[in-house]
Amino acid sequence: MKGRKPNPLGNVIPMKxxxxxxxxxxxDWMSEDARKVWDELAPELIAKDRLQPAFTYQFASxxxxxxNFLAATAVIAIDGFWFETKTRxxxxQKKTAAFGVQQEAMNAMRRDSALFGLxxxxxxxLGEGGQGDLFADIMKQLKHGPD
Structure with missing residues (x-):
């Protein structure tokens, strides 16, 4: 073959x-511990395109x-779940206030984490909605009938 040898990678344009x-x-108004949680999770949510500017307050929540959960758990570790009181x-034994705060924080965490796929x-x-299989429905009908 005469001339320059073809470069198989010469016409490849790298994808950006x-x-x-x-x-x-x-x-700025968030507590120090909450800011640490933000700094830990926000990069992952940004990468998954789940943290938009409009969701700032919900993610801050x-x-x-x-x-609040971490603070209440620390208090419970020191003081325990209940205290004793003398009544008529x-x-x-009654639950401490920290136990109630911990339970409320867990409920709020569950509610808010669902919005971000945590x-x-x-x-x-949240991951549904991908491209899917082009022939999946046809193959399903062929195998199982037109139910």
Whole structure:
């Protein structure tokens, strides 16, 4: 063959990935622990395109709930789940306020985490909507009939 040998990579144009979005700073009004949660999780959510500017307050709510959960759990570790008090019916055990705060924080965490796909179930739910299989429906009908 005469001339220059063909370069198989000479006509390949490398694909450019999506431009990385900047991770927004946590709002100034958030607590220190909540800001740590923000700094830990926000990059992942940005990469998955789940943290838009309009969702800032909802994600901040999640981060504050995690902060409250951690604080209440620390208090419970020191003081315990209940305290004893003497009533007209005798000595009774009552739940501490920290236990109530911990439970409320866990409920808020569950509610808010679902919006961002932070549990395996919600991750799968938000992950739906991919391209799918072109012939899946046809093959299903061929195998199982036109139900």
């Amino acid at each position: 990935g999506d431009a990385a979005r900047r991770v927004p700073d946590a709002p 999640y981060c504050e709930s995690v902060s 019916n005798g000595v009774q 549990s395996p179930v919600d991750e799968a739910r």
